[in-house]
Amino acid sequence: MRPRSLLFWAGVATMCAWVLVPIWLIAAGAIGGRQGVFLWPKSMLPPEFTFSALAVFLRIEGVGKALWNSVAAAAMTMAFATLLGTPAGYALARFSFRGQNAYRLLILLTRAFPIAILALPLTVAFINWGLYDTTLGVALVHTALALPFAALVTSSLFVGIPRELEEAAWIFGCTRLQAFVKIVLPLALPGIAATGLFAFVISWNEVFAASVLTVRERTLTAYLLTVLSESPLHFRFAGGLVLILPSVVFIFAVRRYLFAMWGIANR
Amino acid sequence: MQARPAYLPYLLLAPSVLFLAALFLYPLAETILLSVRTAEGFSFDNYRRMAGDLNFASALGNTFLLVGVVVPLQIALALGLAQMLTKITRGREIVLWVWTIPMGVSDLAAGLVWLALLTDRGYVNSALFALGLIDGPTGWLSYETPVTLFVAIVLAEVWRATAIVLVILVAGFGLIPKEYGEAAEIFGATPWQRFTRVTLPLLKPSLQTALILRTVLAFEVFAVVFALGGRNFPVLVSEAYVWQFENQSYAVAAAYAVVVMAISLAATAIYLRVLRVKPEARL
Numbered sequence: 070m071r072p073r074s075l076l077f078w079a080g081v082a083t084m085c086a087w088v089l090v091p092i093w094l095i096a097a098g099a100i101g102g103r104q105g106v107f108l109w110p111k112s113m114l115p116p117e118f119t120f121s122a123l124a125v126f127l128r129i130e131g132v133g134k135a136l137w138n139s140v141a142a143a144a145m146t147m148a149f150a151t152l153l154g155t156p157a158g159y160a161l162a163r164f165s166f167r168g169q170n171a172y173r174l175l176i177l178l179t180r181a182f183p184i185a186i187l188a189l190p191l192t193v194a195f196i197n198w199g200l201y202d203t204t205l206g207v208a209l210v211h212t213a214l215a216l217p218f219a220a221l222v223t224s225s226l227f228v229g230i231p232r233e234l235e236e237a238a239w240i241f242g243c244t245r246l247q248a249f250v251k252i253v254l255p256l257a258l259p260g261i262a263a264t265g266l267f268a269f270v271i272s273w274n275e276v277f278a279a280s281v282l283t284v285r286e287r288t289l290t291a292y293l294l295t296v297l298s299e300s301p302l303h304f305r306f307a308g309g310l311v312l313i314l315p316s317v318v319f320i321f322a323v324r325r326y327l328f329a330m331w332g333i334a335n336r
Numbered sequence: 337m338q339a340r341p342a343y344l345p346y347l348l349l350a351p352s353v354l355f356l357a358a359l360f361l362y363p364l365a366e367t368i369l370l371s372v373r374t375a376e377g378f379s380f381d382n383y384r385r386m387a388g389d390l391n392f393a394s395a396l397g398n399t400f401l402l403v404g405v406v407v408p409l410q411i412a413l414a415l416g417l418a419q420m421l422t423k424i425t426r427g428r429e430i431v432l433w434v435w436t437i438p439m440g441v442s443d444l445a446a447g448l449v450w451l452a453l454l455t456d457r458g459y460v461n462s463a464l465f466a467l468g469l470i471d472g473p474t475g476w477l478s479y480e481t482p483v484t485l486f487v488a489i490v491l492a493e494v495w496r497a498t499a500i501v502l503v504i505l506v507a508g509f510g511l512i513p514k515e516y517g518e519a520a521e522i523f524g525a526t527p528w529q530r531f532t533r534v535t536l537p538l539l540k541p542s543l544q545t546a547l548i549l550r551t552v553l554a555f556e557v558f559a560v561v562f563a564l565g566g567r568n569f570p571v572l573v574s575e576a577y578v579w580q581f582e583n584q585s586y587a588v589a590a591a592y593a594v595v596v597m598a599i600s601l602a603a604t605a606i607y608l609r610v611l612r613v614k615p616e617a618r619l
Contacts, residue, residue, distance in 0.1 A: 081420060085434045091495060092437070094459050095449045109473060110462035153352040160348035172349055177548070177604050178597070179360050190366035191359070213359040216352055218549065222504065225545045228613075229511035245344075260507050266439070267500070274442035276559055277577075290444055302455075309448030316440025321433060 092313060098306035099123055106303045126307040135292035138204050139273060140315070142288055145208035146215050146272035147265045153212070154219025155261055159249070161220065162227035163235075179217040187213065188278035195282060202284050210278045215268035222267065226260040227253065266320070273316060371590035382587040386579075386595070389588075395570040401486070402561075402571065403554040406493045410550055411543070413494065414501035418509050419531070432506070439499035446496035447563020451477075454488050454564070479568040489569060492560045497553070501546045508542025509535070544611040551607070552600045572596050 094113075098106060099122055101115030126132060161169065188210055192201065200206035230253055238248035254261075279291040287295070293308045300308070374381045386392055417435055424431055438446070453459050456473040464470045476484040512535065520530045536543075558573040567578065576592035579585045 077420070077423065081424065081431060084417060084420075085431065087495070088434055088437055091449045091453060092441075095452045098452045107457060109457045110465045111457065111459050112462070113459075149355075153355055156348035157352040160345040164345040166342075166345045168346075172353070175353070175356060175361075177601065178364070179356060187360065187363050187367070190363040190370070194362070209359055213356065216355065220352060221545055221549070225504075225541045226507065228541055229508070263503055263507065266503075270440050273440065274444075276442070276444055290442055293444060305448055306452055309445045309452070312445035313441050313449075316442075317437055320436055320440050 092317075095306050095309050095313070098303065099310040101303070106301070106306070122303045122307045123310070126304060126311065131287070131292060132289075132311075135287045135289045136311070136315075138207075138283075138286055139289040141204045142208045142211060142279070143269045143272035145205065146211040147268040149208065149212040150215035150219040150268035151261060151265045154216050154264065155223045157216075157220040158223025159227050159253075161224040163232070176217045176220055179213065188281040192281060201282060202286050204286055204288075206282055207279050207286075207288060208272065210282060211272035211275055212268075214275065214278075215271045218267045218271065219264045222264045223257070223261060226257050226264075230256050269319065270316065367590045367593055370587055371594050373587065382585075382591045385585075386588050386591045389575075391570045391575055395572050395575045398486075398569060399555060399557070399571045402489065402493070402557060403551060405490055406497075406554050406557075407547070407550050409490070409494050410498045410501050411547065413498050414505050414546070417498075417502050418505040419535075421506060422509060435502060436499045438496050439503065441496055443496060443559035444563060446492050447560045450488060450492040450495070450560075450564060477565055477568070482569070485565045485569050488564050489557075489561055492564060493554070493557065496560065497550065501550055504542050504546040504549070505539065508539045511542075512538045540611050540613050544607055544613070547607050547611070548604050551603050555596055555600050555603070572599075 097113070097115045100118055100120060101108075105111075105115040105117065157172070160166075161173065191210065195201040195206050200209065234252050234256075235248045238252045239245070243251065274290070275288075276290040276294050279288040280294055283291060289312060293312065371382050372378050372380065421428055421432060441449070451458075454461075454476050456475050460476075461470060461474055464474075465472070475481065477488060478485070516534050516538065517530050520534050525533065556573050557571055558577065561569055561571050562574055562577075567574070572592055573596060576589045576596070579592065580589035
């Protein structure tokens, strides 16, 4: 038993390293300074620890604002997608009704379409609606991308929660809403949190629509994309690290929900 | 059984339908119109221009190859990781957190991460140099090394996007009652039999969701490929990007978009059919 469990933990450690080592190495690239980028051969530790590249990057005009825009757009996307998607997911999982397949098709169609093109015809409409070059406008397009995820994931979530639990609540006198809030929602909440996480990540990751729909109110990805081609390597690594760090923190913040999701497994 | 108001499902769906009509159907219709409209009227000229382009065949082939390699790898890896998580008793919260970190990493950042590892003077080359396998800085990401460029893109994609599959599958694992596996064990099923005969069938709804999400997204692969190989590894969406911005031909870009959509729809239809879950078989 002992060698087997040793092997098991070695596997777990390897997979942790597979995730963490590349992040460490881009961080080393960002804090290793200019010399570090051109050093050959490289070592796991950068030759010097200097936050100058990162500091220079963050002090560049526009980076702080872009960072804030990214967070704001992602937070709005998360709220919109969860609020619009969860009821839809519930309807898909619990009811059979005319038009159900049409709705599913709509959802799949959304996901099956490249986002890049979706933003372009919207430019003119957004100028007319006063949404062009606003964070809200970016968040709306990102919601269009995240909403199908939200509906699909919550739907498969509700499918997994036995109908009988809800029916029992009705028999004991709960209304449909009460049964949902008291019985289904607590079971589904971790999954809904994960759905919100998807929405946040989708918005945070999105480059193209954000670049097309903004000029001054750039999100971080859009900003990075426009300056990337003329930036030196250590600057790019600093940009990459700044893109990664908040998401690491964010996932750490919601790990409790992921853990709660894990908790269902032990019922 | 409580009376079910017939309007309820429509009420629940209405907000999202209205939203998608304004921010998806409208621009979608615009794009399709764009792809079939030419100066003389409606025709398939834009599609002919697209198919006549030198890069079209390789972009199509590359995209299919990438999806065919990346998606099965991600599903297998995520299944393995999810299975491992069920056995971890201590520290699983931290392990789960670490494994889901790439979920927050944007494709742009993932491209930059693997660029840092795989450039001429990158860490992978340094390790190979230390092992005596190469003589000095070596390029892996140019058009002269299509195989290593492809491997690099696969690595970056698997590294970045397996976490989403993992979370969906862990959620699915969580909904499988433990008793099913225990019953199988009592009746003498081996761990492998329990996995293939009990876990996998019960995991079907989650697998279906994960496969659809990942496959469709994999067909849209763009930023990772662009960051690592530029135009050295053309894929469908990067070609659409090039037509849009370099050739300034929105119509051909739209035609590319329509092709990607058609392929993704077909893949989705196949998954829905093959992994269909009958309502009475649901947990």
